[in-house]
Amino acid sequence: MDAAKSSAQERDAAGKDAPKPGDAAGASAPASAKGKPRLLLMGQRRSGKSSISSVVFHKLPPHETLFLESTARIQKDSMASFMDFQVWDFPGQIDILENPDFDMEAIFGQVGALIWVIDAQDDYLEAVARLNATILALQGNYPLINIEVFIHKVDGLSDDYKLDIQRDITIRIQDELSDHGCENAPVTFHLTSIYNHSIFEGFSKVIQKLIPRLGTLESMLTNLCRTCRFEKAYLFDVLSKIYIATDSSPADMASYEICSDYIDVIIDITEVYGTWHRSEDGRKKLEGAPWGVKLEDQVGCATAESCLVLHDSRKPIMLREVDRYLALVAIMKEDSYDKMPLVNMNVDAVVEGLTEFFNITRRKG
Amino acid sequence: MASSADNSLTEQTTPDLRHEVRKPKKKKVLLMGKSGSGKSSMRSIIFSNYIARDTRRLGATIDIDLSHVKFLGNLTLNLWDCGGQEAFMENYLSQQRVHVFSNVGVLIYVFDVESRDVERDLATYVAILSALLQFSPQARIYILIHKMDLVVPSSREAVYNDRVNAVRSKTMEYAAHAMGGPAAEALDLIPFATSIWDQSLYKAWASIIHDLVPNLSIIERNLANLGLAIEAEELLLFERTSFLAVSSWTSPEGQRNPTEDRLERMSNIMKHFKQSISRFTGTPRNAEQFIRMEHKAGMRFSLFILKFTTNTYLMVVLPPGEARFNAAMLNCQIAIQHFRFLDGPVAQPPAVSAAA
Numbered sequence: 001m002d003a004a005k006s007s008a009q010e011r012d013a014a015g016k017d018a019p020k021p022g023d024a025a026g027a028s029a030p031a032s033a034k035g036k037p038r039l040l041l042m043g044q045r046r047s048g049k050s051s052i053s054s055v056v057f058h059k060l061p062p063h064e065t066l067f068l069e070s071t072a073r074i075q076k077d078s079m080a081s082f083m084d085f086q087v088w089d090f091p092g093q094i095d096i097l098e099n100p101d102f103d104m105e106a107i108f109g110q111v112g113a114l115i116w117v118i119d120a121q122d123d124y125l126e127a128v129a130r131l132n133a134t135i136l137a138l139q140g141n142y143p144l145i146n147i148e149v150f151i152h153k154v155d156g157l158s159d160d161y162k163l164d165i166q167r168d169i170t171i172r173i174q175d176e177l178s179d180h181g182c183e184n185a186p187v188t189f190h191l192t193s194i195y196n197h198s199i200f201e202g203f204s205k206v207i208q209k210l211i212p213r214l215g216t217l218e219s220m221l222t223n224l225c226r227t228c229r230f231e232k233a234y235l236f237d238v239l240s241k242i243y244i245a246t247d248s249s250p251a252d253m254a255s256y257e258i259c260s261d262y263i264d265v266i267i268d269i270t271e272v273y274g275t276w277h278r279s280e281d282g283r284k285k286l287e288g289a290p291w292g293v294k295l296e297d298q299v300g301c302a303t304a305e306s307c308l309v310l311h312d313s314r315k316p317i318m319l320r321e322v323d324r325y326l327a328l329v330a331i332m333k334e335d336s337y338d339k340m341p342l343v344n345m346n347v348d349a350v351v352e353g354l355t356e357f358f359n360i361t362r363r364k365g
Numbered sequence: 366m367a368s369s370a371d372n373s374l375t376e377q378t379t380p381d382l383r384h385e386v387r388k389p390k391k392k393k394v395l396l397m398g399k400s401g402s403g404k405s406s407m408r409s410i411i412f413s414n415y416i417a418r419d420t421r422r423l424g425a426t427i428d429i430d431l432s433h434v435k436f437l438g439n440l441t442l443n444l445w446d447c448g449g450q451e452a453f454m455e456n457y458l459s460q461q462r463v464h465v466f467s468n469v470g471v472l473i474y475v476f477d478v479e480s481r482d483v484e485r486d487l488a489t490y491v492a493i494l495s496a497l498l499q500f501s502p503q504a505r506i507y508i509l510i511h512k513m514d515l516v517v518p519s520s521r522e523a524v525y526n527d528r529v530n531a532v533r534s535k536t537m538e539y540a541a542h543a544m545g546g547p548a549a550e551a552l553d554l555i556p557f558a559t560s561i562w563d564q565s566l567y568k569a570w571a572s573i574i575h576d577l578v579p580n581l582s583i584i585e586r587n588l589a590n591l592g593l594a595i596e597a598e599e600l601l602l603f604e605r606t607s608f609l610a611v612s613s614w615t616s617p618e619g620q621r622n623p624t625e626d627r628l629e630r631m632s633n634i635m636k637h638f639k640q641s642i643s644r645f646t647g648t649p650r651n652a653e654q655f656i657r658m659e660h661k662a663g664m665r666f667s668l669f670i671l672k673f674t675t676n677t678y679l680m681v682v683l684p685p686g687e688a689r690f691n692a693a694m695l696n697c698q699i700a701i702q703h704f705r706f707l708d709g710p711v712a713q714p715p716a717v718s719a720a721a
Contacts, residue, residue: 254645261641266660268634272627273599273682274665282618286596286684298686299664306660311653311672312646321663337657 036078037085037112037210042134044127045070045092047119048152048194053077053089055194056203056240062194081239082325082358083211085112095130097137108138112210113146120165120191121153128169132176139182147187148206149173155193162191197257204243212361217245220357224350225249225330228343231315233330234259235322235354238267244326259329262319266306303351305344309337316340320347322354392470393443394573397493399486400425400449402477403511406561408432408446411570411607414650416640417561428453429465437604437611437676437707440579454489462496469501471573475509476528478516483528487535494539498552507555507573508532514560521558529556567629567636571609578611580706588614591700595693598622598666599682601631602673606651608636611677619682631680635670661690671697675708 041049051065057077075089088107096102108114116134118127131149138145151169154162166189177185190202208214221233225247232255234243241260287295303321310317316332318340328347336343396404406420412434426448434442445465447457457465474493480486497504510528513521533554540552557569578584584602591614592600598619602612610628624630642654656672666682667690673679683693 258641258645261638265634265638269631269660269668270662270665272624272630272634273622273668274662276621276623278618278684279621282684286686286689291686291688295685296664298688299661300687301661302663304660304662306658308658309656310642310646311656312648314656 036110037083038110039085039087039206040107040111040114041087041089041117042096042114043092043117043150043152044119044122044130047092047117047122047127049089049092049117050075051194052117052150052152052192052199053087056199056242057087065194079240081237082244082323083207085207085210097133104141108142108145111142111145113148113206114138115148115150115206117150117152118169119153120151120157120162124165124169128172132173135173135177135185135187136180136182139185143185145186146206146209147185148202149187149189150192150199150202151189152192154191154198155195166191197253197260200241200260201251201253201256203240207237207242207244211244213357214245216357217354218248220350220353221245221247222249224346228330228339228346229333229336230330231255231333232259233328236260236263236327236329237325238263238327239325255331258317259319259331262306262308262317262329263327266304266319270304301344301348305347307337307340318343318347320351322351323358326354328354392577393445393468394471394473394577395465395469395497396444396446396473396475398449398475398509398511399477399480399489400451402449402475402480403561404449404475405430405446407475407509407511407559407566407570408444410561410566411609412444414606414636414639416637420561425450428456436574436607437578439707440577442574442577451489454493458492458496463500466496466500469497469504470577471505471507472497473507473509473573475511476532478510478512478524478528483531487531490532491535491539494536495543498540498543505555505576506536506553507557507569509557509559509569511559513558513565514562525558529554532556564626564629564633567609567632568626570607571611571629571632574604574607574609574611581612584612584704584707585614587700587703588612591697591703592616595681595683595696596689597681597683597693599627599680601628601680603632603635603670603678603680605653605676605678608632608639608678618684659690659694661685661687669694673697674701674704677704677707 041053043049048065050068050071051062053075054060054065054068055062057079071089071091073091077087077089079085079087090096096104096107114134116127116131118124118131135147138147149169151162151166154165157165170189173187177183177187188205190198190205192199192202211217217235221235224230225233230247232249232251233247234256235245236243236259241263243256243259283295286298287293291298303323304319305321306319308317309315314335314337316337318330318332320328322328328351332343396408398404405423405426406415409415409420409423410417412432426446428448430446430448432444432446434444436442447453447465472493474490476486476490494506497506508529510525513525516524533556536552536554555572557565557572559565559569575581588600588602591597593616597614598616599622600614601610603609604611609632613628639654640650642648643650643652646654648654653672655670658670659667660669661667662685664685667685668680668682669690670678670680671694679697681693681697683689
């Protein structure tokens with residue numbers, strides 16, 4: 001949780017070497033970027049691409065995105081997180097299909113996912129047409145790219161209307177694709193807004209598809225939930241509040257929000273009380289009588305662990321730091337606070353397993 | 366109204382302590398300032414758990430909005446939110462003068478830092494001041510320079526000092542003229558820079574409330590004893606609904622913490638989190654949201670926030686150590702009975718039970 005600020009600097013660094021659209025994009029990308037999964041943000045202009053990347057990856061408060069200027073060239077951000085990935089924000093006014101200057105291989109060669117943003121509060125026919133053209137163009141050479149459609153700015157729309165729009169867009173795209181004989185394109189739809197947690201949930205699902213052996217992670221969490229009677233467990237990327245895995249029970253927005261806010265609270269509290277160095281004298285006193293043990297041996301767990309008991313339902317929510325980037329947050333069953341020591345032991349085992357898991361998958365990646 | 370209360374007090378022949386407890390109940394807290402300066406917004410945030418965004422929905426206050434805010438069980442704040450439009454202001458100063466300005470404990474005067482007509486604001490302020498000094502010369506006066514978030518951060522301090530000096534010199538000018546030298550010198554303004562968008566608001570209000578809490582010395586003494594006994598670095602006592610810090614104790618080691626504004630920051634953090642929990646559980650915003658929260662940050666520190674007495678939460682910051690943490694938690698639960706007197710008129714300090 002110390003690394004909270006590092007991503008801001010990343011943007012500056014990435015912004016400088018962003019080439020003009022005319023350049024062979026990607027060819028000039030730093031060598032270190034090789035091998036990182038890449039997320040491409042595309043869509044019509046003013047559909048909210050830059051707002052999304054600012055809110056999700058730079059913690060910009062949503063209402064301040066009003067002042068963002070229109071993006072003139074490809075904006076590259078890299079996230080130093082549990083899984084290093086790059087986010088490329090494309091200006092909406094440039095159509096890469098019609099512009100022969102773009103090196104398609106450099107752009108799409110190692111892409112993890114293409115995120116196409118559609119403004120749900122605007123006329124989306126043109127956006128859908130462009131998306132169709134893009135999908136068809138990509139299907140030929142890069143059929144493995146996941147296409148994620150963010151039906152964006154859905155805050156303020158009624159639930160029924162949201163679903164209507166989603167259905168309409170889905171049908172338009174599927175019809176067009178099947179007309180061109182491409183039935184099984186990997187297209188997924190998400191309803192998102194930067195004014196609530198839905199955008200984070202959308203990104204979570206996008207990122208999860210890029211994680212090698214996600215199933216193993218999920219089954220670890222499902223097992224933990226079963227043994228400890230958790231209602232829901234999330235493995236969070238602390239910096240971006242994206243969850244990279246969850247157990248097999250259905251995810252709902254409410255539990256995601258409370259878990260994500262809990263992480264925020266812990267970060268804030270740690271900033272107030274955990275960032276300054278205590279004196280040596282104070283430490284000596286703590287290790288003296290009546291304790292008589294080194295401070296390292298007095299603590300039960302070297303990383304942060306936390307727990308909150310709700311008032312009405314008496315449900316505890318527990319949080320455990322896995323490593324610098326990851327935290328495990330779970331909502332527990334009613335009145336299970338008394339079982340915390342046992343739960344902590346189980347969580348210890350899972351954290352050990354997770355660490356091992358990431359050691360293995362990282363080496364391969 | 367005041368006289369009837371006095372009668373009941375004399376009839377009971379209560380000891381002095383009781384008298385001390387009762388007295389602040391009757392006093393008014395006047396919230397005044399120009400129309401649109403943000404009085405009702407701050408009141409809603411502090412006492413009704415609005416979030417800053419929600420205050421946009423508030424309309425103008427018509428005449429006086431009276432509210433009795435229960436605070437800590439035995440302290441009822443008699444809060445008068447006075448609409449600031451000129452017609453109302455004139456009314457307060459003329460027809461309602463005695464009604465409004467008598468028996469005032471605290472005047473909170475809010476200045477909008479963005480106001481273009483500073484001279485006029487000051488003139489209104491002086492008129493209010495004159496009425497206040499006439500009927501409640503003992504009242505404490507808080508000056509809030511509000512909406513500081515609208516000023517560029519680099520010039521905030523300068524603008525704030527400038528405003529406070531202007532208000533101060535106006536006050537002195539008037540007081541010297543109306544009351545003469547010594548009385549004028551006794552007049553003390555307590556200024557704060559505030560904004561609803563950060564924790565500065567909590568700092569101002571915690572300070573206002575702090576002065577109104579009865580039995581403060583007992584609370585402070587008890588907290589210090591508890592803190593020493595459990596080897597804590599810091600103790601904060603929060604009021605239940607507003608999550609304002611009523612009192613605090615810090616060990617010599619804890620005082621080395623470079624974060625100066627941690628009290629109001631913690632209020633701010635926890636208040637926001639209470640909102641999140643209320644969204645999750647579907648309970649009202651003013652309800653109790655959680656009963657305990659623990660956090661052990663490895664080798665750095667441990668912390669817990671405990672539902673303490675009926676009206677308070679206790680936050681304890683401890684050095685790391687599992688045994689220390691658990692012992693402190695148990696000790697705090699035992700200590701609750703020494704703080705029971707916070708919970709309302711029934712459970713007063715021992716003197717009263719002896720009299721009954």
